[in-house]
Amino acid sequence: MVLENKFDLGFFPTPLHKLKNLSEQYKGYDIYIKRDDQTGLASGGNKTRKLEYLIQEAINNNCDTVITGGAQQSNHCRQTAAACVVAGLECDLVLGGNEPKIFNGNILLSHLLGAKIHFSAENRRGEDMNLLKHELKSKGKKPYMIPYGGSNGTGAMGFVNAVKELQNQLIKQDIIVEYIFFASSSGGTLAGLTLGKELYGLSAELIPINIDKIEIHGSGLEEKILKIIQDGKKLLNLNRNYSSDDIKLIRNYDKSGYGVIRQNEKNAINELAINEGILLDPVYSGRAFYGMMDFLKNEKIPLNSTVLFWHTGGLSAIFEYATSLK
Numbered sequence: 001m002v003l004e005n006k007f008d009l010g011f012f013p014t015p016l017h018k019l020k021n022l023s024e025q026y027k028g029y030d031i032y033i034k035r036d037d038q039t040g041l042a043s044g045g046n047k048t049r050k051l052e053y054l055i056q057e058a059i060n061n062n063c064d065t066v067i068t069g070g071a072q073q074s075n076h077c078r079q080t081a082a083a084c085v086v087a088g089l090e091c092d093l094v095l096g097g098n099e100p101k102i103f104n105g106n107i108l109l110s111h112l113l114g115a116k117i118h119f120s121a122e123n124r125r126g127e128d129m130n131l132l133k134h135e136l137k138s139k140g141k142k143p144y145m146i147p148y149g150g151s152n153g154t155g156a157m158g159f160v161n162a163v164k165e166l167q168n169q170l171i172k173q174d175i176i177v178e179y180i181f182f183a184s185s186s187g188g189t190l191a192g193l194t195l196g197k198e199l200y201g202l203s204a205e206l207i208p209i210n211i212d213k214i215e216i217h218g219s220g221l222e223e224k225i226l227k228i229i230q231d232g233k234k235l236l237n238l239n240r241n242y243s244s245d246d247i248k249l250i251r252n253y254d255k256s257g258y259g260v261i262r263q264n265e266k267n268a269i270n271e272l273a274i275n276e277g278i279l280l281d282p283v284y285s286g287r288a289f290y291g292m293m294d295f296l297k298n299e300k301i302p303l304n305s306t307v308l309f310w311h312t313g314g315l316s317a318i319f320e321y322a323t324s325l326k
């Protein structure tokens with residue numbers, strides 16, 4: 001079975017618990033959090049789930065090197081670097097921008113984890129990975145390429161599996177969740193949750209808060225995510241038909257652009273920190289948490305609902321944004 005074909009990298013299940021103080025304050029809502037900031041792989045995050053399947057595929061294909069790419073503060077690249085160490089693979093990262101004088105946050109961690117870092121100037125979404133693949137091949141390497149954000153059908157299996165994990169916890173703790181909020185960017189998380197929802201009969205509505213307003217490779221983000229769902233569907237032999245109407249990205253909070261920290265993100269980080277002692281990152285989980293709080297404050301979902309915030313990690317990027325946060 002495709003879901004069992006994975007390489008263990010994280011500590012699962014990640015905790016699921018109530019945000020007691022915020023649930024007190026937001027009368028009419030019960031608020032829970034799923035702690036994928038605690039997946040355990042070199043400071044955790046949602047990419048660990050995808051990498052369990054992607055790294056297994058690299059091993060199955062007899063590859064010796066993994067290539068992936070992203071922004072300099074990519075959590076995905078940092079977790080990939082760590083995963084490669086665990087699996088005994090080399091790791092080549094293609095990161096946007098030019099080499100910085102000081103390595104901080106995720107790029108520092110990727111460096112410490114032994115990844116070979118290549119800089120690709122204005123291309124911050126791994127556009128130059130193919131070039132590097134050819135170069136490494138010509139040197140006799142067997143590279144395995146992981147797409148931007150680890151988002152393809154194989155990577156999405158991590159979040160199909162995550163739905164099963166969540167369902168077990170909900171049953172054990174006797175909770176019925178009606179809405180699940182989370183940060184969505186390259187779409188693998190959303191694709192996996194969408195498929196898992198179908199496979200395991202999860203009734204909760206997914207509310208993906210879109211992070212990056214720029215479309216990927218010119219095509220609409222919804223189509224891109226639909227493609228990941230279709231590929232994942234094939235792997236799972238699922239029968240349901242999907243269209244772009246099934247992908248309801250909330251685009252109200254992405255206007256300031258990727259990695260631009262404004263008052264929204266600061267407010268969200270502050271609110272969760274001082275009420276619950278839990279830290280968010282400014283790029284993804286901070287923006288998504290702001291979105292959720294906005295939904296609750298303005299009663300955009302019915303009162304007396306139970307909501308879940310899926311914390312996708314990212315804290316190691318926060319130090320790079322120190323000057324925007326204090």
Ligand SMILES: *Cc1c(COP(=O)(O)O)cnc(C)c1O
Nearest residue numbers: 075185186187188189284312314
């Ligand atoms: C990558 C990432 C996301 C978005 O996940 P996608 O599967 O790319 O949509 C959300 N939060 C954090 C912290 C991330 O690193």
